Structures are given as structure tokens and as C-alpha cells.
Amino acid sequence: MPDDLEALRASCGRSLGGHGPTRARDLLATIGPETAVDRYGDGGVVAELEAEVSGLLGMPAAAYLPSGTMAQQAVLRVHADRRGRRTVLFHPMCHLDRHEGRALERLHALVGRPVGADTRMITLHDLEAVAEPAAALVLELPQRDLGGQLPSWEDLQAQVAWARSTGAAAHLDGARLWEASAGYGRTPAEVAGLFDTAYVSFYKGIGALAGCCLAGPQDVVEEVREWRRRMGGTLFGLWPGAASALSLLRPRLARMPAYLEHARGIADALRDVEGVTVVPDPPQTPMLHLLLRTSPEAFKDTALELAREGLWTWPAAMPALDPGASRVELSIGEATCAMSPEQVREVLRRFVQPS
């Protein structure tokens, strides 16, 4: 057997997180052979998905784009240009600040301003400490890097109201809006409805091919389409991703409450395992982070052992603030639901209590 963990990934028949290993065959099966193709993003299944998403989010319009990176930059550029302001407020751990190579600055001449602290959610107090009038406030629901935490509904309303009172747009980073909706026990439209604009993703919780939608007022979405073209996202055909999203969106969205229940069942089962901490506990959405009392080397050994048994867990752990701990993320999907909380408990036990 190879001892390269990544090389074993393809051989794993099962996975602990999400909807299972990414396989071309499974994803191709989500695209009907009679799919109506678009031309440069116009018509066909792309238009159908855009209508579906604008309906689900209760927003006047939606545009399909290849990636969230592109979608959020585009809409923030629109908000900024319309306001003649250049500053975007966001959580220090958000995707825009951590994973996009300062594209806001380098491509759009916007300036990101992190608000609050890495290790906790943004508070109204953090926002009130911002003196400069900003173009937009971006809120990520749930906050992925904090284990999928959500602000209370009242906090959320107050933060959005603060943004509006300063003339800033309120934009929802809804990469996991589907999960946030289950967490709040509210429809996606109720959550998105607080905001001016929202981005939603289809390849994460939904498990489709890469792609996303940006929803909001008609005029903003139309301008986002102009930026989509400029940024190279108006592909000759966007239909493969859109068709995949459309076929999985409704059924997977309906499963989110079950995923959340399973997340909470897993947290219950893990509560007495020494060396395992669930963040947050109880989980607020169908995802959670785990702090595992183990070294990176021992972590890798266990992941390798499990992969050899056919179960994919993680390619590596993320650093935790505590040097004696490793941090991992667990997104609950169909693959996770195929295991009982006790089975998940047994897998995690092996990371912290190697035999």
C-alpha cells in the first residue's frame, strides 16, 4: 500500500465528511444528457437555475458564476462604485481575506478591513468602533473557521441595521447559507432577506460541481454580470455546473435539518471522549470543528491507517492555537449520515487514543 495519504484518497470507498469521495462518474450523473445548454451564460439550464435561486432566496434576480471568489469581488465592486467608497468590512477569517491573495486590493482597488478578532464572532460593538464609512459589510453565515457558528438572530438583525445606518451595503457570504438556514430554523429567504445581496455556493453542502449564484436587486445583478464578463467568468457554456447544481439543490436542501440533527448526535457521542473537543458544542449548523489532542505526526498516522481501511478522513490537520492539539473540520453530509454517531465516535477515538 502507498504511504502517501493523498494517493490513497482515490481508493477510499467511504468518507467521514460531506457526501463522499469526489468521483467524476457520480458528478456526471447529475447532468442530464438532454440539458438545455446556455450560450455565454444566457438561457438554458443556467437561466433555470438563476430563477430557482432567486425564488429560494426571495430576491428579485440571481446570476450564476463559476466561483464565489469571482461573485463576491464582483458584487463588492458594484456596492463600492455605487457608494464612492473603497472599504469593505469583514471577519478576519473570511474567505475574502484569507484565500484570495488580496484580490480586492490588487484587482479592484478596494481595501479590506477586518473587524473584531480571529477567534470569535463579530459583535455590534466591533462594528460601532469603525469610524470610516464603508462600502459594504460582509457577514459569513455560518462562520466557517469558527466551526460554523451563527450570531443570534437578534445580533444579526442589529449588525445589518448598523451597516444600513452607515450607508454601507449588507452582503451575505452564504457559501453555507443552506446550513445557516437549518441552524436558524428559518428559510433561506428569511435569512437572505435581511441583506442587500447574497452569494450561495453549490459545491460545498450541496455537493454539485463548482459554481455559485449571486442574488440581489435586478440592477445590481445586471452589473455583476458585466463584471463576470470582465473577470473571465462568462464562459461559452456554463451549463455543466448549473445543471449539476439544479439537480442536487432541492433534495440536499431538504436534508439540511437531518444533517444538523446528526451533527448534534455526533457531538453528544463525543462529549465524554477524552482528548476531543467539539467547537461549537452543541453544533449550530450541519458542520463542526474538532480539537484533537494529538501531534501532527500521530494525526497523519491515524488518517493513513483509516485510509488504508477505505475510510477517507482528512489530508492533514489545521493548526490549533494550542500546540498540543490539532484542528479539523467535519461537514455533515450523506457520507457522514451513513455512519452512526457511535461509529463516528470510534473513528475520532482512534485519533486521540491510538491503539
Added chain:
Amino acid sequence: MPDDLEALRASCGRSLGGHGPTRARDLLATIGPETAVDRYGDGGVVAELEAEVSGLLGMPAAAYLPSGTMAQQAVLRVHADRRGRRTVLFHPMCHLDRHEGRALERLHALVGRPVGADTRMITLHDLEAVAEPAAALVLELPQRDLGGQLPSWEDLQAQVAWARSTGAAAHLDGARLWEASAGYGRTPAEVAGLFDTAYVSFYKGIGALAGCCLAGPQDVVEEVREWRRRMGGTLFGLWPGAASALSLLRPRLARMPAYLEHARGIADALRDVEGVTVVPDPPQTPMLHLLLRTSPEAFKDTALELAREGLWTWPAAMPALDPGASRVELSIGEATCAMSPEQVREVLRRFVQPS
């Protein structure tokens, strides 16, 4: 029958140009169910295609990107940043200037400078009239909007040498390099080898899903990958487009000389049809433009009539300088090769001599 031409497109079983009507079923069949998936552009079939293209072009490295718009902006940004220069020289009819909403200016703070005139190829004389030191010279081979014309091989060498002598990068817009290669009777590597960097497309002459490669020196391509991430092109999975390109690239590339021969056969057959002018005549690559002596209304009527018979031609004509003429583009592919030059002649005759 509907009288909306675009609505008839899906019902047409044949097409005059390219490889036939775009159908989900046909394109999905170009992606194997066992395709090795990439993760955020790393590994799998994406790496395989990149290796294939860098080999074909004889360049050290290649990166796959979702679109040529993104690829060319990214590499021009790299060339400009490395030279501390902001000006990009190109033909007034190039994609960068006509179809990207001034993204060079709006996203990258670069300035496009058209060289020469709309209606003819760039000459060395045009370039020598440029006083400012530019970041890059972009040459599009063949020049699509001039019917697929090519500069002579000697002119091409001289223009690239001029760029180098001024310290500018020489970049090839090779959206149709496969066609240019057939036109010059030289390998893609011989043509691309004149340049510092080259972009090639897979959905045009090759007929695959949207996507392209940018090839060049290792360090430039690595930096293009950074811009791909910033521009939102490093999708979670890029494998559908890459797999489609890899399966069609070799077979369709091998057919380019046959497409060119067919283009010339069609031009021969059309030469005595009154009201039809072939540009250029003879064709220099497997594409050509046609000037048809007809009004936009009569053009549409004929296109509609042909679509009702199951043959897709064009959704509309482009304006010609001559108000009494309409201009269309014909790309020669498998669909065109299924018709003899005489059959193509008969189709064109109907546009200029309606019954």
C-alpha cells in the same frame, strides 16, 4: 413552426459551421466516467492536459484556466508587473479590446493601445510608430475579425523581434493557434516558439467544453496561477473542461489540414457566385469570412428558412463596411466537412439569390 430563429437552433440536426450544434449529450460523452479529478486545479486530468499542452507548444509549463479572457489578462498583468510598464499593444479588433469591457483598464490598471487599423493586419511599420516602451505586444493568429488572416512568416518574425528589441513581451493570442498552425504548415510548437507566452483555446476549433491553457516559462506560469486564484478561476474542480479538451485535442488537431483544404475548396466553389465575396481568398486558415450582398432582413429570412429545413447557419449577420452587404464567419469543422463545397455553395447562393 416558431419564427424565432434562436428558438429553432436546438431543433437543427445539422450546422454549416464548426462541429455541429452544441449538445449536452455529445459534450458529456467526451468526459470519461473514470476521469481523475483535480482539487482546485491540482492533479488529475488537469495536470495531464497541462503536460500535453506544454509538450505540444514546446514550452516549459502550462496552466489550465476557465477562459481566455482570464488567461490573457493574467499573463499580461504578469508581463506588465515584471517590466514596470502599463501599456499593451494589440490589433484594434482583438478580443481584449472588443469583448472584455476594458477589463485591462478596470481590473489591472493596464492601458490597451490599438496599433494599425481595423481593416488590415498589423505591420512592422505600425509598430515602429509606437514611441512608448510597452509591457507586451499581443498578436492574434489568425486574426479572427479579418477572416482568419495570417501575417507572412517573415513579417511575424520581424514583429516579434521588434517587440523583444523594445523590452516588451511577445504574447500569442492563440485562441485559434491550431488553425494558424495548419495555415503556416508548421507545428504549433514552431508558431508558439516565437513568443514568450501563448494562450490556446479548446472550445473553438477543438470543440470541447469551455477552457484554455496559458503556456510559457515556468515562473510566468506559476504567477499566472496566482492570478487565476485571485480572479476566481481556481475552481474546486476544473476537470470537466480539461477532460473534454484532452479527449478532443489530438484528433481534432490532426484534422486541421483537412479543414483548411475544405475551406479552400469552398472558396473555389463560391468564386463565381455573384453577390458572395470570400475574405481572404484563398482562405489562409480553416476559417473564412463571407460578404453577402443582401439586407439584414433578407439574410434573416433565408437563415430562418434553412433552420426550418434543419440546417443551422447564423443567428444574424455582422455589419459590413458596405451598407449593402452582410458579413458572416464560417469556421470549418466536422459539420462543414459533412457537406461538399457544392452543397455549401448552394446554401450560400440562397442568401444572395433568394428564390
